[in-house]
């Protein structure tokens with residue numbers, strides 16, 4: 001029996017009766033289903049919580065009041081504890097329709113990118129949402145960029161409300177992280193599968209909202225800026241329900257642009273929100289057994305969604321995350337042998 005085995009209660013809410021009807025073929029009310037895949041052995045109690053007492057502090061009414069989307073977030077699943085919101089949606093696609101968002105107070109087997117785990121400190125907003133996209137394969141890498149932009153825009157919207165229209169130093173660290181004052185504030189994990197002529201993408205986000213550890217958090221950055229610009233009193237903490245609704249509102253809008261056009265109209269806002277324009281890095285490349293150091297300047301994203309950089313002679317480079325380990329803050333990039 002693995003550590004994450006056991007019974008987990010999942011409260012499922014839907015925005016309207018109509019959507020509840022749509023969701024019914026896919027989501028059956030309790031008593032239990034046994035989650036598949038990596039969470040085998042974990043039983044999830046599905047409960048339409050309108051009729052029962054909720055088990056988490058996350059307030060669905062507040063979330064739905066702030067949600068302005070057509071479909072994203074229409075089905076909300078909350079849990080006090082889960083192994084991982086990501087693996088739940090990822091491994092049980094038949095149970096959760098397009099737009100489902102699953103949020104947990106705690107994860108005991110939170111998943112990061114690669115082989116990393118995601119620690120789940122109290123105060124961290126942790127959610128996964130499923131999107132079914134009719135999109136060309138070459139547009140898929142841009143989905144993660146759209147998610148990053150949606151997060152930064154939603155955070156800044158909350159910051160502006162509290163800071164008389166000022167923003168905080170929250171930016172995208174390419175390709176999948178959110179940084180606040182040069183510290184990691186959040187991470188994004190996108191996993192996709194191709195089914196029935198659509199990409200089913202499960203987007204997982206962990207964002208330090210009120211937890212100052214292990215790095216910094218959104219509430220602390222807003223509070224610091226509040227003092228810096230000499231506003232009186234203390235800013236209200238950002239509610240997880242409001243931030244999550246804001247992220248999903250932005251996400252749907254930005255995905256609409258990506259799907260109806262391309263990433264092109266989003267390039268400028270994306271580059272304005274990232275950390276890297278004009279950043280100097282050194283590409284270390286092995287040439288004929290000798291290690292060459294090539295100074296490069298980051299310029300933007302290539303049409304394939306990779307990093308576009310230029311050397312001193314104006315020669316263009318496309319840098320791939322898998323082929324280069326990037327350490328931007330040391331100004332170093334190593335090309336893997």
Ligand SMILES: O=C(O)CCCC[C@@H]1SC[C@@H]2NC(=O)N[C@@H]21
Nearest residue numbers: 084086110111112113187204206
């Ligand atoms: O920085 C990373 O490596 C990505 C971290 C993604 C963490 C989130 S928390 C909610 C969702 N559930 C998980 O198990 N992982 C993602």
